[in-house]
Amino acid sequence: MGISSLPYVDEHATVVDAETDGVWRGLGETVERSFSRPGTAAYARLIGSADSRVSGPRPLAEGSAFPGFRVTAAVPGRELVLEGRHRFSTYALIFRLEPAGPGRSRLCAETRAVFPGLLGGLYRRLVIGTGGHAVGVRRLLAAVGRRSR
Secondary structure (H helix, E strand, C coil): CCHHHCCEEEEEEEEECCCHHHHHHHHHHHHHHHHCCHHHHHHHHHCCCCCCCCECCCCCCCCCEECCEEEEEEECCCEEEEEEEECCEEEEEEEEEEECCCCCEEEEEEEEEECCHHHHHHHHHHHHHCCHHHHHHHHHHHHHHHHHC
């Protein structure tokens, strides 16, 4: 299933006091660290994620993987596309970067996902409906901002 066919879930954005190159570096480091924790790998295995371990090229590039996600596109300083799937969902997390004035960048995280069947619907309610996903993405963006300065 291609990203464009996945239903839009939400989008979160922040402005970071750093040039796009610095934010790109911070994004890669933050994503790598956030999704490569031991608990994340155990959870990925539990729900049957297609990717449940760290593999592929580093720094992050097309073909890199970590629990829950595989990098399907990486345009340094512009866009990082993560895709994944497990028993309850097929999803994408798309990060986009653009200049936002001198020494500033806008970082946006768009989520697209499908949650098929009854169990998928329950999973969506648990992850999206409770607001947990939104909180997690906003925390991730804030961490990128701190790491990028």
